[in-house]
Amino acid sequence: MDAPACHTDIIDFGKGQPSLSLLPVAAWRTAADHCLAHGDARLLQYGVDEGDEGFRESLAQFLSRRYAMPVATTELVVSAGASQALDLVCTRFTRAGDIIFVEEPTYFLALDIFRDHGLQVVGIPIDEEGIRIDALQDALVHHRPAFLYTIPSFQNPSGTTMSAARREQLIAASRMHDLLVVADEVYQLLDFGTVPPAPLATHVHTARVLSLGSFSKICAPGLRLGWIQGAPDVLHTITQSGVVQSGGGLSPFVSGVMRSLIDLGLADAVLDGLRRVYAERSAVLCRAMRELLPAVTFVEPTGGYFVWAQLPAERSASQFLSVARAGGVAFHPGTRFSSGGGFARHMRLSFAHYDAPELVEGVRRLAHALAG
Numbered sequence: 001m002d003a004p005a006c007h008t009d010i011i012d013f014g015k016g017q018p019s020l021s022l023l024p025v026a027a028w029r030t031a032a033d034h035c036l037a038h039g040d041a042r043l044l045q046y047g048v049d050e051g052d053e054g055f056r057e058s059l060a061q062f063l064s065r066r067y068a069m070p071v072a073t074t075e076l077v078v079s080a081g082a083s084q085a086l087d088l089v090c091t092r093f094t095r096a097g098d099i100i101f102v103e104e105p106t107y108f109l110a111l112d113i114f115r116d117h118g119l120q121v122v123g124i125p126i127d128e129e130g131i132r133i134d135a136l137q138d139a140l141v142h143h144r145p146a147f148l149y150t151i152p153s154f155q156n157p158s159g160t161t162m163s164a165a166r167r168e169q170l171i172a173a174s175r176m177h178d179l180l181v182v183a184d185e186v187y188q189l190l191d192f193g194t195v196p197p198a199p200l201a202t203h204v205h206t207a208r209v210l211s212l213g214s215f216s217k218i219c220a221p222g223l224r225l226g227w228i229q230g231a232p233d234v235l236h237t238i239t240q241s242g243v244v245q246s247g248g249g250l251s252p253f254v255s256g257v258m259r260s261l262i263d264l265g266l267a268d269a270v271l272d273g274l275r276r277v278y279a280e281r282s283a284v285l286c287r288a289m290r291e292l293l294p295a296v297t298f299v300e301p302t303g304g305y306f307v308w309a310q311l312p313a314e315r316s317a318s319q320f321l322s323v324a325r326a327g328g329v330a331f332h333p334g335t336r337f338s339s340g341g342g343f344a345r346h347m348r349l350s351f352a353h354y355d356a357p358e359l360v361e362g363v364r365r366l367a368h369a370l371a372g
């Protein structure tokens with residue numbers, strides 16, 4: 001257990017990352033030994049555009065098992081994480097000035113990637129079932145977006161999971177309007193026992209869907225390793241990128257070690273361990289919030305990293321953040337997740353980075369700051 005927090009140590013609920021105690025150094029040592037024991041120097045060479053074949057085979061087996069659906073090696077291209085994949089998608093499927101659709105709210109750093117590419121972002125509201133199809137249809141009357149970016153399961157920041165019905169309606173809209181759907185599915189496997197509907201990756205052959213996956217949330221963010229799942233022609237557009245071509249594919253060495261981690265059964269063990277810990281941490285945070293912050297409203301998440309909480313009427317989360325910081329606690333204010341300055345009363349609290357006593361202490365500090 002980490003040292004107990006004191007006021008000189010700010011408890012930052014903004015940190016959407018695992019605590020160091022959850023990063024599997026021992027498992028990686030085993031995997032690296034296993035991988036290097038083969039003495040295959042190709043790991044240290046430039047690779048092929050779509051990424052190491054053996055790794056993609058192991059990944060396809062891992063995903064087929066964990067998604068409970070068949071995933072073929074040919075549907076997968078290796079990325080250096082979902083952020084890098086999203087950047088590649090922007091490079092290959094958009095031009096500066098294009099419009100794209102995002103969920104409102106959405107992942108704030110994705111908004112920064114879209115800004116880097118000079119894209120114009122139009123927000124589509126979500127409700128408790130995910131993206132609102134009526135609002136999407138309205139927006140499609142006025143705009144022809146280069147793509148729609150969605151986080152279907154355990155969304156960042158809202159924790160919302162798109163219902164099966166909405167997924168079907170979204171795919172129908174994608175087919176009708178030839179709309180490219182970029183599904184960021186990095187939390188898909190991080191449920192706390194209630195499995196979400198099948199990933200949008202199920203539709204890569206029947207609609208224009210690209211699914212982005214990553215080992216950041218289910219293993220370790222420092223790997224910078226992920227994948228893009230799509231139909232071969234769409235993946236071909238991606239692998240023709242200058243970065244992929246010049247670099248000889250992405251991350252061959254880490255892919256090789258990850259292959260061993262999967263083949264040895266350690267990736268499953270790591271993922272299931274994280275799901276267990278995050279379920280406990282989420283429950284601790286929510287219990288403390290119900291007890292100590294009764295005026296703050298939220299829906300308890302069933303997976304992922306985040307609680308999306310709303311302050312009482314008339315309270316601004318940005319102003320509250322200054323008071324909270326002085327009291328030794330921080331969070332990300334809701335406006336950071338909006339393409340249009342919305343969600344002024346919302347706070348995103350991550351439970352991934354702290355253990356139970358720290359989570360409770362952080363909520364105590366929030367309660368103190370709110371009362372002050």
Ligand SMILES: Cc1ncc(COP(=O)(O)O)c(C=O)c1O
Binds near residue numbers: 107151186
């Ligand atoms: C929705 C979403 N996409 C992507 C990322 C970043 O993924 P990666 O580390 O694979 O680049 C995050 C991390 O917080 C996220 O929440």
